[in-house]
Amino acid sequence: MCRLFGFRSIIQSQVHHSLVSAENALEVQSNRHPDGWGVCYYIAGSPxxxxxEKTAVNDSIFKTVSGVVSSETVIAHIRNATLGKVSLLNTHPFQYGPWVFAHNGNIKNFDKFKDQLLDEIKPRFKRFILGSTDSELLFYFLLSDLDDVTDTTKLDCSIEVLQASIKKSIKKLTSIVGDYCPHDEGKNTETYLTFLLTNGSTMVAHQGGKKLYYSTFKVKCVERDTCPHFSVECEAPTVTGKVNHLIFSSEPLHGENTWIPLELGQLIGVDSEMKLSISSSN
Structure with a gap:
């Protein structure tokens, strides 16, 4: 299926290595996931x-964008289409206001359940569904529940509120379409709900059957002697509850970061103050 990359940091950082030059970078992975790419980065709180719709490895714009991006928050996606034709409208990430969403997965028998799922989406969101993918509909399905508990046009959504809303949405979704596949090796027609969601300030990831890894520290930071933000959390698991960076990737990227697989159903994210929160949707 698709591949995801997400990044949150206390400082603006470049992600060119992760997207292009790392041995397992998204550009390299696009040889197996050729159906489009998207990169979203935040500047002054705006996405x-x-x-x-081109293949990232063959697209000079992907290299250009990856080379200039410097941000505290980045989400990137390369697509291997399962539902919906290869087109710009079906390419991830999807955006509404400050919220950005990327999905690695599928909803089994989507055509059968589409109308029922649409009924759960608020009317003011429906008109922004422009493509034909289950992923875009899932984005607005999640936003509709979130909109019940917070103002989705603003940036002050806490990680606790976001995780609780996602748990509610997943429970409702699976009551309609059935449980998601618990292992990565299932057919690409099975339901998978692995995704990233952020408003640029709060970011969360859900492991919904497709593998996802996260990193909050490095074996050794090459900038430990020069970075003014260096702390013990940069080279070890956090003891304070806060981290300096949080990275998500569908596959571990070669380099200095220590990668940990998310468990099935796990929700991991950070708030605007980089407080790490780990819970479960189960």
């Missing part, structure tokens, strides 16, 4: 989204 800047660039997408293409």
């Amino acid at each position: 800047h989204l660039i997408k293409s």
Whole structure:
């Protein structure tokens, strides 16, 4: 299926290595996931989204964008289409206001359940569904529940509120379409709900059957002697509850970061103050 990359940090950082030059970078992975790419990065709290239906490894714009991005928050996606034709409208990430969403997965028998799922989406969101993918509909399904508990046009959503809303949405979704597949090796027609969601300030990831890894520290930071933000959490698991960076990737990226697999049903995220929160949707 698709591949995801998410990044949150206390400082603006470049992600060119992760997207292009690392041995297992998204550009390399696009050889197996050729159906479009998208990169979203935040500047002054606003998302800047660039997408293409071309294969990332063959697209000079992907290299250009990856080279200039410097941000505290980044989400990137490369697509291997399962539902919906290869087109710009079906390319991830999807955006509404400050919220950005990328999905690695599928909803089994989507055509059968589409109308029922649409009924759960608030009317003011429905008109923004422009493509034909289950992923875009899932985004607005999640936003509709979130909109019941917070103002989705603003940036002050706590990680606790976001995780609780996602748990509610997943429970409701699976009551309609059935449980998601518990292992990565299932057919690509099975339901998978692995995704990233952020408003640029709070970010959360859900492991819904497709593998996802996260990193909050490095074996050794090469900038430990020069970075003014260096702390013990940069090279070890947090003891304070806060982290300096949080990275998500569908596959571990070669380099200095220590990668930990998310468990099935696990929700991991950070708030605006980089407080790490780990819970479960089960």
